[in-house]
Amino acid sequence: MxxxxxxxxxxxxxxxxxxxxxxxxxxxxxxxxxxxxxxxxxxxxxxxxxxxxxxxxKAIVSGPGAAEFVNATLSNDLAKIEPGKAQYTLCLDESGGIVDDLIAYWHDDEHVLLIPNAANTAEVVSRLQAAAPDGVQVVNQHxxxxxxxxxxxxxxxxxxxxxxxxxxxxxxxxxxxxxxxxxxxxxxxxxxxxxxxxxxxxxxxxxxxxxxxxxxxxxxxxxxxxxxxxxxxxxxxGYPLHGQDISLRTNPVEAGLSWAVGWKKESFWGREAVMQVREDGPARRLRGLVAVGRGIPRPGMSVTLTPDVPLADITSGTFSPTLKKGIGLALIPVMVAEDAQVGVDIRGRREIFQLVKPPFVDTSVKES
Incomplete structure (x- = not known):
């Protein structure tokens, strides 16, 4: 049932x-x-x-040392901001895989509001509850x-x-x-x-x-x-969606989310694993694709360098109402040139796409 x-x-x-x-x-x-x-x-x-x-x-982390606890577990560094600010951050597992991407709203040292993704809320809350020190409560208000x-x-x-x-x-x-x-x-x-x-x-x-x-x-x-x-x-x-563009099989470096990692922090979940990826360099990176013709990519469609050299699958793909073109995201091997053209198999027809660095549309309003 x-x-x-x-x-x-x-x-x-x-x-x-x-x-x-x-x-x-x-x-x-x-x-x-x-x-x-x-x-x-x-x-x-x-x-x-x-x-x-x-x-x-919606989850509340509260009690003495709540903000310190959040900072010691999630990837980004609350020291970069101050109470009254919000921060994009990641919950990682021990392998550096992304359990979830979420926003932390820092009210004060004893109160942090977390906004995880719907499907991952229970998992994020469970991990935080299991790790919480005495006096810190993690309450699921989903x-x-x-x-x-x-x-x-x-x-x-x-x-x-x-x-x-x-x-x-x-x-x-x-x-x-x-x-x-x-x-x-x-x-x-x-x-x-x-x-x-x-x-x-x-x-x-x-x-x-x-x-x-x-x-x-x-x-x-x-x-x-x-x-x-x-x-x-x-x-x-070019904002990633968990479960498509990022997942437990994706680390922050290859996802283009290194900016959401507090590299100077002494502690956060998955730190050793992502530090190693950063040192070695990722094998692939999340890249943008823009249609040269009229093709519209969809998740799961195959991306190829040449017709017989597969590269990846589309993770997100849609028609852009602003550009009036097909756009998509895919985890492309780093050996592929940043400005290369690739093919996408759209219902048996190989359509040409240009690799680009997102965003596809410049709104220029975030800091205003």
């Missing part, structure tokens, strides 16, 4: 909007709305869109809180209109009150490459916040966006 899918507290809103729902990480989530993926994607690039990403994990992502150039105007704080620096967050004193963590983060915010709120406030955001953004054509548009947006930026 199949397991029952978890539902977002906004499930009824998605049904009312006619969303096409799909399973993702054990959750029933909107894949797209009747507007379609391209229009949803374009709304985020040009104005503003809102995503329900409540399937993302199903207790919702996450709404308001993304696009008009995101500030929409949040301001519902009374939430805006304008704080990229990768920082503010704790605010919404409505009748309900707490909202307003995070200046996102997975689209556009200026935007992610709002973490208790389930009971999620529906009201969604409704208010949709009403506030009507002037700018705010659009409800599903996971289909989220995927095209993040692929245009």
């Amino acid at each position: 199949a397991a029952t899918l978890k539902q977002s507290p906004l499930h009824d809103r998605h049904e009312a909007l006619g969303a096409k729902l799909a399973e993702f990480g054990g959750w029933s989530m909107p894949l797209e709305y009747p507007t379609g993926v391209v229009k949803e994607h374009t709304a985020v690039r040009e104005a503003v869109g809102v995503f329900d990403v409540s399937h993302l994990g 199903e207790d809180r919702a996450v709404l992502a308001v993304q696009g150039p008009r995101s500030d105007e929409v949040l301001a209109r519902v009374g939430l704080p805006v304008g704080h620096a990229y990768m920082s967050f503010v704790e605010a009150e919404y409505g009748d004193g309900l707490g909202v963590v307003v995070c200046r983060t996102g997975y689209t490459g556009e200026r935007g915010y992610e709002l973490v709120v208790d389930n009971e406030a999620a529906g009201r916040l969604w409704d208010d955001l949709m009403a506030a953004g009507a002037e700018w054509g705010i659009t409800a966006c599903g996971l289909g548009a989220r995927d095209t947006l993040r692929t245009e930026m």
Whole structure:
């Protein structure tokens, strides 16, 4: 008997909007709305869109030394930031494989909020709980809180209109009150490459916040966006997706995530293994591919240097609504020239692609 899918507290809103729902990480989530993926994607690039990403994990690490514990286990170095900031980091296993990529929100030395991927939340929490010293608690709040992502150039105007704080620096967050004193963590983060915010709120406030955001953004054509548009947006930026581009079989160096490793730290999970990869050099790297013709790559399609020399499989691939071309990611052997042209087997036809360094689209807004 199949397991029952978890539902977002906004499930009824998605049904009312006619969303096409799909399973993702054990959750029933909107894949797209009747507007379609391209229009949803374009709304985020040009104005503003809102995503329900409540399937993302939520975990609290608390108690004396909580931040120190997180810093001794996850890959990045909290010493690079300060309380009130967020940091992209990795949970690695002893071989240097990526258990998950996640965001750590450092409230203070005794409180860190972690946002892992949906399918990996239980594993990340379990590993942290097993390693936690006396006095440090790791609590899984996966199903207790919702996450709404308001993304696009008009995101500030929409949040301001519902009374939430805006304008704080990229990768920082503010704790605010919404409505009748309900707490909202307003995070200046996102997975689209556009200026935007992610709002973490208790389930009971999620529906009201969604409704208010949709009403506030009507002037700018705010659009409800599903996971289909989220995927095209993040692929245009070259952001990896766990389970496709990165996994336990992938290390940070080959994934292009060395910047998310605190190389000077004395301790983090998988340190010895990734230090060795860094010293030896990786055998492959995550690279971008752009179609020379009209081919659209999909995950699992074969990448070849010549028709009889296989290189890799596409890990992520899609049609880019911004570039109007097919784009993809693949773990390409390092011996292949950075500017080489390769082939992708698309339904028996070898289409030519140019290797490039992501992002495919330059939004130039992250630091603004």
